Amino acid sequence: MxxxxxxxxxxxxxxxxxxxxxxxxxxxxxxxxxxxxxxxxxxxxxxxxxxxxxxxxxxxxxxxxxxxxxxxxxxxxxxxxxxxxxxxxxxxxxxxxxxxxxxxxxxxxxxxxxxxxxxxxxxxxxxxxxxxxxxxxxxxxxxxxxxxxxxxxxxxxxxxxxxxxxxxxxxxxxxxxxxxxxxxxxxxxxxxxxxxxxxxxxxxxxxxxxxxxxxxxxxxxxxKLGKKQLTVELNEVLETLPEALGGYDLDLENGGERIVYRYNSQAERTGIGSLLADLNRAGISVKDIATEQSSLEDIFVTLVEESR
Amino acid sequence: MNFEAVKAIYIFEMARMRRTLLQSVVSPVLSTSLYFIVFGAAIGSRIEEIDGVPYGSFIVPGLMMLTLLQNSISNASFGIYFPKFVGTIYEVLSAPISFLEIVLGYVGAAATKSLILGTIILATAHLFVPIEIRHPFWMLFFLVATAVTFSLFGFIIGIWADNFEKLQLIPLLVVTPLVFLGGSFYSIEMLPEFWQKVTLANPVLYLISGFRWSFYETSDVSVEVSIAMILLFLALCLGLVWWIFKTGYRLKT
Structure with a gap:
């Protein structure tokens, strides 16, 4: 063509x-x-x-x-x-x-x-x-x-x-x-x-x-390049992340009230199910959850930085 | 051939003349009238005839050439410099037109303006002194050839100039002295022999001499030489313009 x-x-x-x-x-x-x-x-x-x-x-x-x-x-x-x-x-x-x-x-x-x-x-x-x-x-x-x-x-x-x-x-x-x-x-x-x-x-x-x-x-x-993130709002403030959750890419934010999980939406297993199960097992009580997709802007910034 | 583009540029350029009618037409007519008063009446009354032509009539071809040269250069140089200055040249460069068509549009318009002015000067002069045109065809030839050649020259200056000072530099420092010293207001026979020889190196002399010959059949150099010279300048300018567009000099990076 x-x-x-x-x-x-x-x-x-x-x-x-x-x-x-x-x-x-x-x-x-x-x-x-x-x-x-x-x-x-x-x-x-x-x-x-x-x-x-x-x-x-x-x-x-x-x-x-x-x-x-x-x-x-x-x-x-x-x-x-x-x-x-x-x-x-x-x-x-x-x-x-x-x-x-x-x-x-x-x-x-x-x-x-x-x-x-x-x-x-x-x-x-x-x-x-x-x-x-x-x-x-x-x-x-x-x-x-x-x-x-x-x-x-x-x-x-x-x-x-x-x-x-x-x-x-x-x-x-x-x-x-x-x-x-x-x-x-x-x-x-x-x-x-x-x-x-x-x-x-x-x-x-x-x-x-x-x-x-x-x-x-x-x-x-x-x-392809879009990363997703799962935000988990907690009922109780967490000082540190339990060791049992060491296998996940997690951050503790907002003074321990929120756990952020970054994952690849392309992956066969996003790991969300097991994360939630592990949170439950660790006795952490969840108030709310939300997911967000990164914008083209985030992708662009990442690409330009990688090519430096 | 992209005739529509040539037409578009030509009409666009001519429109600028209409907008600036006062300075385009009135000021050359005024300055010519002043020359007549100063050279024709005040000084001319003390000068006898030159080669059998009354002094007032003798300077008419020189005056026309002076206006023609100055205006051809300024019209054409400004016509192409201004789009460069404001940046609208991008449109001309990105249009489906060849260098020949660009030149035809811009130089055609500039030469037309000069020819209109030359005609107005001739008409104005006719009010002051008797004028005779013995060789109308050659008079027209010199008029058109000079207008086109110096419009081309102006076009080259407009492309070369990257500021307003440069735009004025060549007309002011080179062309005006050459015109004044090229026999616009006198016959070179009135000069000492040494200066006569020096004047022969002035290209404008040949234009004025040939042009005057078409009026009164008197000339400082033979008319064949004049014709050859004007054609030579034309070829030189064409060659330079061709080179400019081939290399993109001062137009493309």
Whole structure:
């Protein structure tokens, strides 16, 4: 099956000697939402910039729906829309003009009804004749999204789309992303906000120090790496853990009122049954129990720390 | 060929001229009128004819060239520098367009603006002095070739400049002196022999001389040499622009 984007052995060394990407291999499927996570300076933006033609790669190949980004740059680029991280917008032009300009730049004939719909979808319609200079930061962000979508791309890159954006716009953005996906658009977003990836991504890729550490279905990732913990509230304060419970990974918390048991939800035997039985046998009286699953954020932090 | 993109850039750039109509059009017309008052009326009344052409009429081609060169460079350099400065260049770089199309859009718009200005200057000059154009075709050739060449040159400056000072540096320190010393306001025959020879090293001399020839059939150097020189500059600038896009100089990291 042809991929939306196919990246092989992609490397980038900047003139300063900084190796921003090291032999990255990544296949992005048509129609999926892929979230690229990674700390600042991990290489996320460099990766996107190479695919979009803004940065030259040092080594490696990239193709967009089968079209090489160098030898078939026209076919590759017209499929892509990019919303960069920084707020780069013209200042004195009107919203309508700048969005129409973007469409022309990508070789598409003017289509006012489409631009109108786009501006309405992004709640920019009543600002269409305003100069961009007069807009708020959030509105400028919307303008950049409208510009990226003006030529009806098949693939959309959102580089930190919700950095410094208020809750309302963030929710709007998520809705837009889902709607675009329903229309068959492949979406790649980079983000710091793990809850964003958790909320909307199908797959998650983690980049650190120019290396792609892993790419995994989000649910699979959480299942594989997700640790669960069982919290046992006690009726009586416990000074120390009884020796009989030495075989479990336990912590005594909250001044001895609570026992926390960490276990792997993937394991065949979670050990919960025997733990409870052992607690009973040791004469410890249980008030309440609860289980929690670790979030994508915990997983991410663990992964990045492991790759250090 | 991505015509829609060329059109989009061209229209976008021309829109900027409309927004800044006052400074784009009114100020060159004003400064030309001032030149006429100072050189034409005040000083010109003391200068006899040059090669049978009244002094006021003699300086018209030089004045047009002065405006053409300055405006081609400033329009084109600003046109490409500004997107670099505010960061919107990302969009041009990520669009499915070749370097030729980018140049056609930006340089085409800058050259168009200069040509409009040149025409306005000619019309303004016509109010002050009698003008005769003996070779309209060659006059148009020099006008267009100069506008395009120096818009290309401005485009190169705009890409090279990484701050506003650099943007002003070459026009101010190199181009303006060359234009003034290239015979805009005099025939080089009026200079001592040594300085005549020095002036021959000034590329702008050939442009002004050829352009003036198309008006009055008088020139400092032969018109063939002028035509060859302008084509040479054009080729040089094209070569440089091609190299810039090939290497991504100052555009891509």
């Amino acid at each position: 042809q991929h939306a984007i196919s990246i092989s052995k992609l490397s980038k060394v900047y003139d300063s000697g900084l190796a921003a990407l090291q032999e990255v291999d990544l296949d992005i499927r048509n129609g999926e939402i892929l979230a690229l996570l990674g700390p600042n300076g991990a290489g996320k933006t460099t990766l996107i910039s190479i695919v979009c033609g803004i940065v030259n790669a040092t080594n490696g190949k990239v193709s967009v729906q089968g079209h090489d980004i160098i030898s078939e740059f026209r076919a590759a680029r017209e499929r892509i829309g990019l919303v960069p991280q920084e707020l780069h917008v013209e200042t004195f032009e009107t919203v309508w003009d700048t969005v129409s300009y973007s469409r022309g730049l990508f070789g598409k004939k003017p289509n006012p009804p489409l631009i109108e719909q786009l501006l309405k979808d992004l709640t920019l319609w009543d600002k269409k004749d305003s100069k961009i200079l007069e807009l708020s930061g959030g509105m400028k962000r919307r303008v950049m999204i409208a510009k990226a979508l003006a030529h009806e791309p098949k693939i959309l890159f959102l580089d930190e789309p919700t950095a410094g954006v208020d809750v309302e716009l963030r929710k709007d953005m998520w809705q837009l992303v889902r709607r675009l996906r329903e229309g068959g658009v492949t979406i790649i977003l980079t983000t710091h906000y793990i809850e964003e990836a958790e909320e909307i991504a199908d797959r998650v890729g983690v980049i650190n120090k120019g290396r792609l550490i892993l790419v995994e279905e989000k649910s699979e990732l959480m299942r």
